[in-house]
Amino acid sequence: MKFWEIGKRNLKEIYRNPVLLGFLLGMPVAFMLVFCAAAGGGQASPIAMSIVDEDRSQTSSAFIQYIGSVDAIELNEPIYSEESQAQEDLDEGKISFYLLIPSGFQAAQQAQQTINLELAYKGAAPMIGLQLKPIIEAVGSEFLGVAPPFNVELKGTESKIKNPAVNFYAPGIVVFGLMILISTAAEIIAGDREKGFLARMFTTPARPWDFILGYSLPFIPVLIISTLIYLGVGMALGLTVVGNLGHAFLIFFLIGLCAIGIGMIVGSLVKSESQAGVSWIFIVPIAMISGTMFTVEYMPSALRSVAGALPFIHAVDASRAVINGSSFSAIILDLYWLIGWAVVLFAVGIVLFRRTMVS
Amino acid sequence: MNAVQTSKLTKEFDGLVAVNGIDLEINQGELFSLLGPNGAGKTTTIRMLCCLLKPTGGTASILGYDIAKEPFKVKKLIGVSPQDTVLSERLNCWENLALIGKVHGLSSDEVKERSKELLETMGLMERAKDRVRKFSGGMKRRLSIAMALISDPQVLFLDEPTLGLDPQARRTIWEYIAELKGKKTTLLTTHYMEEADFLSDRIGIIDEGRVVALGTSQELKTSLLEMRSMVVSTENLTAEVMEDLRNKYSRLEMVKEKLRISHKDLDFKEIVDYLHSRGVTVYSAALDQPTLEDVFIQITGKRLRD
Numbered sequence: 001m002k003f004w005e006i007g008k009r010n011l012k013e014i015y016r017n018p019v020l021l022g023f024l025l026g027m028p029v030a031f032m033l034v035f036c037a038a039a040g041g042g043q044a045s046p047i048a049m050s051i052v053d054e055d056r057s058q059t060s061s062a063f064i065q066y067i068g069s070v071d072a073i074e075l076n077e078p079i080y081s082e083e084s085q086a087q088e089d090l091d092e093g094k095i096s097f098y099l100l101i102p103s104g105f106q107a108a109q110q111a112q113q114t115i116n117l118e119l120a121y122k123g124a125a126p127m128i129g130l131q132l133k134p135i136i137e138a139v140g141s142e143f144l145g146v147a148p149p150f151n152v153e154l155k156g157t158e159s160k161i162k163n164p165a166v167n168f169y170a171p172g173i174v175v176f177g178l179m180i181l182i183s184t185a186a187e188i189i190a191g192d193r194e195k196g197f198l199a200r201m202f203t204t205p206a207r208p209w210d211f212i213l214g215y216s217l218p219f220i221p222v223l224i225i226s227t228l229i230y231l232g233v234g235m236a237l238g239l240t241v242v243g244n245l246g247h248a249f250l251i252f253f254l255i256g257l258c259a260i261g262i263g264m265i266v267g268s269l270v271k272s273e274s275q276a277g278v279s280w281i282f283i284v285p286i287a288m289i290s291g292t293m294f295t296v297e298y299m300p301s302a303l304r305s306v307a308g309a310l311p312f313i314h315a316v317d318a319s320r321a322v323i324n325g326s327s328f329s330a331i332i333l334d335l336y337w338l339i340g341w342a343v344v345l346f347a348v349g350i351v352l353f354r355r356t357m358v359s
Numbered sequence: 360m361n362a363v364q365t366s367k368l369t370k371e372f373d374g375l376v377a378v379n380g381i382d383l384e385i386n387q388g389e390l391f392s393l394l395g396p397n398g399a400g401k402t403t404t405i406r407m408l409c410c411l412l413k414p415t416g417g418t419a420s421i422l423g424y425d426i427a428k429e430p431f432k433v434k435k436l437i438g439v440s441p442q443d444t445v446l447s448e449r450l451n452c453w454e455n456l457a458l459i460g461k462v463h464g465l466s467s468d469e470v471k472e473r474s475k476e477l478l479e480t481m482g483l484m485e486r487a488k489d490r491v492r493k494f495s496g497g498m499k500r501r502l503s504i505a506m507a508l509i510s511d512p513q514v515l516f517l518d519e520p521t522l523g524l525d526p527q528a529r530r531t532i533w534e535y536i537a538e539l540k541g542k543k544t545t546l547l548t549t550h551y552m553e554e555a556d557f558l559s560d561r562i563g564i565i566d567e568g569r570v571v572a573l574g575t576s577q578e579l580k581t582s583l584l585e586m587r588s589m590v591v592s593t594e595n596l597t598a599e600v601m602e603d604l605r606n607k608y609s610r611l612e613m614v615k616e617k618l619r620i621s622h623k624d625l626d627f628k629e630i631v632d633y634l635h636s637r638g639v640t641v642y643s644a645a646l647d648q649p650t651l652e653d654v655f656i657q658i659t660g661k662r663l664r665d
Contacts, residue, residue: 005461009447009454016449016490196445200506203409203439203516204462205431358413358430 002206006214010188014218024184024222028177028229032170032237047132049073050089050098052080057106064101066143073135090120097121099136109144163238170239171248171319172292174230175312178256179283179292181219185263186276189215193356194272208354212346215267216260223256242325251322251331254338255315261345268352291316311341360423362387362514362544363408369416370403377403379568380417385561387422387513390536390545392555394651395565396661401548402442404565405518408546409439421514435463438512442519442548444499448492452483452502455491456509463510470509477505481535497528504535508543515539517547521554533557552651562651566659580649586610586657587625588647591618594640603637619647 015021049067053060068075076095080086086098100118108115117140119132192198201211227249235241241248266279287293289303290312307313318334363385370378378400385391393401406412408419410430418425424432446455453474460470478484481501486494491502500520507515520536521529529551536558539545549555555562556576564572564579572579586609596618605611610621620630627646634641655661 002462002464005458009450009458012454013447013449196441196443197447199406199411200439200441200445201462202411203434203437203441204459205434205464206462207431210462358410 002204003210003213003217006201006206006210007217010215011218011221013188014222020184024180025226025229027180028174028226029233032173032230032233047073048076048096049132050076050080050086050095052083052086052098052100054081054083054103055101055105056081056103059106059109060101063105063140063143067099067136067139070135070139073139087120097132099132115140115144163240166234166238167240167324168320169293170230170234171323172290172294172316174227174234174252174319175255175290175315176287176292177226177230178223178252178259179287179312181223181256181259182263182266182283183276183279185215185219185260186266186270186279187273189264189267190270190276191273193267193270202357208350208357211353212264212349216257216264216346219256219260219263223253223260227252227256239323241323243322244328247322247328247331248319251315251319251335251338254335254342255311257342258311258315258338258345261342261349264349265345265352268349268356286310286312289313311338314338360387361385362389362422363391363419363546365404365408365417365419367417368404368407368414368419370400370407370412371415376568378407378414381565381568381570383563383570385544385546387544388541389560390540390547390558392559392562393546393548393565393570394550394552394555394562394655395548396550399550399565400568401550401565402518403568405439405516405546405548409437409516410434436513437516438507438510438514439516440500440503440507440518440520442522444496444503446491446499446502446506449490451490452478452487452505455502455506459506460509465510473509473511474505477508480538481505482531495528497524497531500524500528500532501535504532508539513544515543515545517545519548519550521549521551529554552655556651564651564655564658566655571658572654576651579651579654586621586623586649586653588619588621588649588653589625589627589630589644590614590647591620591630591634591644592616592642593618593634594642596639597637600634600637600639604633621653 014024051064051067053064064075064079067073080098083098083100086095086100089095090098098120100120102116102118105115107113117136119136189198192201198211206214230252231239231241231245231249263279266276270276270278286307289307290310291307292312314334314337318331318338321330322328361384363383365381365383367380367382368378369376369380381400381404383391393404395401403412407414408421408426410426410433413427418427420426421433422436424436426433447458450458456474456477457467457470460473461467465473475484478487481504483498483501483505486498491499494502504517504520507517517536521532524532533554536545536547540558540560547555547558559576561573561575562579563570601611604618604620608620608622608625610619612619627644631641631644
C-alpha cells in the first residue's frame with residue numbers, strides 16, 4: 001500500500017494549502033454562479049423555426065404569416081406539408097425543432113374547439129421547447145383571439161425543467177470546471193519534481209503505479225466534493241435534474257478521472273510547475289470544441305470528429321441527456337467511452353512515469 | 360562483499376562527461392567521503408548509485424545488486440539524504456518520517472518506534488509536531504538525515520549534508536553522522552575538506568569526474584604530500600624578499616596576513632635565518648600541518664573551492 005502513503009501525503013499537502021484548496025472548491029461555486037446568472041439574464045437572438053402545415057388552410061397560412069411577424073422568431077423555408085419530412089430533417093440535424101399545425105386546425109378554430117399544436121425538438125436541446133412554448137402560446141392566443149392556456153404540446157421530457165438555459169449550460173460548465181483538475185494535478189507533480197521531492201521519493205522502493213495512484217487519490221475527494229458543489233449550486237440556481245442524479249454524478253466522476261489521468265500524463269512530461277501551466281493551451285480549445293460552453297451543432301465536421309474522439313464531448317452530451325431526462329441506456333456508449341479513456345490515460349501515465357524515474 | 364562497488368562507472372550528458380570511469384570499493388560499515396569541488400561529479404555519482412540516473416558506461420552494485428538491473432532491490436537497501444533538503448513542507452516531522460518509512464514497508468508500530476528514536480537522536484522531538492516549513496536550515500537537514508535513516512538502511516547516501524549551514528549547525532550534524540560510523544555504510548559527498556577530514560574512514564578526491572586520489576586522510580596527507588609547509592608572521596617583508604623566496608621555494612602564499620611557504624625538504628632554520636639577514640622581523644614561525652586542500656592542490660593544481 002505504498003500508493004496509499006503517497007496519497008495521504010499528497011492529500012495533506014492539498015488540504016493544508018489554503019490557496020489551492022480555495023481554488024479547487026471555490027471554483028465550482030464561482031463558475032455556477034456566473035454561468036447560471038448569465039443564462040438567467042440572457043437576451044436571445046431570433047429563433048429559426050421550421051413549421052409543418054398539415055392543415056394547409058387559409059387560417060393555417062395566416063397563422064404562419066403571423067408567427068413570422070414576431071420579432072423573436074425567424075421562419076425557416078420551406079414550410080413542410082408532411083411531418084415525416086420535418087422529422088427526417090430533425091433527425092439529420094438540419095433543423096433544431098419544428099412546430100406542427102395539425103389537420104383540422106382551421107375547423108377547430110371555426111368551431112371554437114381546443115386547438116392543439118405540437119413542438120418537436122431534439123432531446124439534446126431541451127431549452128428550445130421551453131423557450132418557445134410561451135411565445136407560441138402568446139402568439140396563438142393573440143392570433144386566434146382565444147385566452148390562454150393555448151394548448152401547445154411539447155414532445156419531450158423537459159416539462160419539469162425550471163430554467164432551460166441553466167439545464168443546457170450547467171452540464172457543460174461542470175465538465176469544463178472539472179477540466180481544471182488537469183492543470184492542478186499536473187502542477188502538483190511538476191512542483192514536487194522541481195523541488196526535488198520526487199527525486200527523493202524515487203530513491204524509495206515505490207513503483208510507478210504507486211506514484212500515479214498516490215498522486216491521483218487525493219483528487220478523488222476533491223472531485224466528489226466539487227461535483228456535489230456544482231450540482232448543488234446549480235440546483236439552487238434553477239438546474240432541474242429530470243433524469244437520474246446518480247447517473248449524472250457517475251458521468252461527472254468519470255470525466256473527472258479522465259482529467260486527473262491527463263494531469264498525471266502532463267505532470268510526467270513537464271519539468272516545472274510553470275511548464276504545467278501550458279496545459280491550459282489545450283484545455284480551453286478542447287473545452288470549446290467539446291460543447292462545454294455552447295452547442296457544437298454548427299461546428300465543422302472535422303472539428304466535431306476531433307472532439308468526438310476525446311472524452312469531454314461524450315461527458316457533456318451524456319450528462320446533458322441524463323439531466324434532461326434520458327435513460328441510462330441512452331448514455332451507455334458515452335459511458336463506455338469515458339471508462340475506456342480513463343483506463344487508457346492512467347495506463348499511459350504509469351508508462352510515462354516509469355520513464356521519468358530514471359534519467 | 361563490498362557495500363558499494365563501481366567499475367569504470369561513467370555518466371555522459373550530451374557529450375559532457377560528468378563522471379569518468381570511477382572505480383570504487385566501499386567496505387561494509389565504512390564512512391567514505393567523496394571530496395571535490397562543485398561540478399566534480401560527486402552528486403552525479405550518488406544519483407547513479409541511488410538508481411536515479413542510468414550510467415552511460417561501467418557498472419555499479421550495492422551489496423551485490425546491480426543498480427541498473429535490480430534498482431528496486433537496491434532501493435530497499437539504501438537511505439538517501441539529497442543535497443537539496445527536500446521535505447514535505449506542510450507535514451510535520453512524524454508525518455515526513457512515516458511517509459518514507461511506510462513506503463519502505465515498515466509497519467505503523469515500527470515507524471513510530473523508529474521515528475521516536477531518530478527524533479530524539481537528532482534533537483527534533485520538541486518540534487516534532489510542527490510543520491517543517493517553519494524549521495531552520497539545520498533542523499531541516501537533521502530531519503532529512505533522519506528520513507534517510509528511518510528504514511534502517513544498510514547503505515546511507517548523504518549528499519552534501521551540511522551545505523549552506525552555519526558552523527555550529529554543521530558541527531551538530533557532524534556529530535550525528537560520526538555516531539553512524541561502523542554501524543552503517545555511508546557514502547558522503549562534500550566540498551568541505553574539514554568535513555571529509557573529520558568524518559571519513561577513507562576519502563576519494565574527485566575532480567572533473569575522476570577519482571584522483573584515494574585513501575585515509577592521513578595517508579593522503581603523508582604519502583601524497585611531498586612538500587612541507589611553514590607559516591611565518593613577519594614585518595617589513597619587501598617585494599624583493601618575496602621575489603627571492605618565490606624563486607627559491609615551490610609555493611608561497613599569504614594566509615591571514617601570514618606568509619606560508621611550502622617546499623620539498625623545507626629547512627625551517629634556513630628560512631628564518633634568511634629573513635633575518637634581509638632585515639625582516641620574524642614574530643613567529645611554525646611548521647604547518649598539511650591539509651586535504653594541500654593534497655588537492657598538489658594533485659589537481661587548483662584550489663578545492665575554485
